[in-house]
Amino acid sequence: MAGIFQKIKHWVGIKNTAHYPYPAVDITLPNNISLHLVGSIHMGVSTMSPLSNVLLNEIKNANAIIVEADISTDVQPFDQASLFRKSLETRLNNSLFSQVTCHCEDLALSLYQLENKPLWQIALILQSTQAMQLGLQPQYGIDYQVIQYANEYKKNIIELEGIEDQVALLLSFPDDGQQLLEDTLKNWHDNARTLQIMINWWLNYNSQEKQPPLPNTFSKAVFDILMESRNQKWVSILSKLPAGRYVVTVGALHLFGEENLIDLLTGQS
Secondary structure (H helix, E strand, O other): OOOHHHHHHHOOOOOOOOOOOOOEEEEEEOOOEEEEEEEEOOOEOHHHOOOOHHHHHHHHHOOEEEEOOOOOOOOOOOOOOOOOOOOHHHHOOHHHHHHHHHHHHHOOOOHHHHOOOOHHHHHHHHHHHHHHHOOOEHHHOHHHHHHHHHHHOOOEEEEOOOHHHHHHHHHOOHHHHHHHHHHHHHOHHHHHHHHHHHHHHHHHOOOOOOOOOOOOOOOHHHHHHHHHHHHHHHHHHHOOOOOEEEEEEEEHHHHOOOOOHHHHHHOOO
16 A cells, blocks of 8 residues: 555645645645645544644634544434443354453453443444553544634534444444454554554654555455445535635545545546
């Protein structure tokens, strides 16, 4: 998979892209829709705050701020999804159950906390706990910080999907999200490396230097649900915006691979 600098060089249709001190690219769509597309990481470290003055100026000058979901609200995303499940040991084969148990021990996470949860939710809990063990915290995530500044500057916030739609997407996973859990376990070390690469982007980014590639941590089935289908929906939303300048903050992984958001957008420009 190419690094972000290599991808930027080959994104046809993006003209006069500035060299930003963080992973971002400018795209102009028909009808005078100008997008400052930012590759976010959802959890971060304290040195990623405050945001770059360059990004703060982009937020100040934007007509609106666009995010995947407004995570600053009081919505409890998993209340409706906390449906009773049979014991975890009866739902997983011996190998998967053993792997979950080992990671719980390494993360000082009680297996009891996961016992009756959906498999996709267990995957997310393991991922977030792994990130916190590496020193990441949600309040330093780029999208969370962008939302805080958008509120401070009294900017309108547009959600590409919203928290409830995100939960509905997770609930739609076949087999209770077992493939997402399997991907999480299989790519455990690559997931950690991906987080470290993206943190470094926000701490020491130089758009004129080649950036390390991100590991591929999704199976095709999971990629189709979490990345490709969402990117296609987002392109439809972004292409129908009123004329104006928008800061669009989405997970950096949406900028990579087949059917990535940038390729889909520039295909329309």
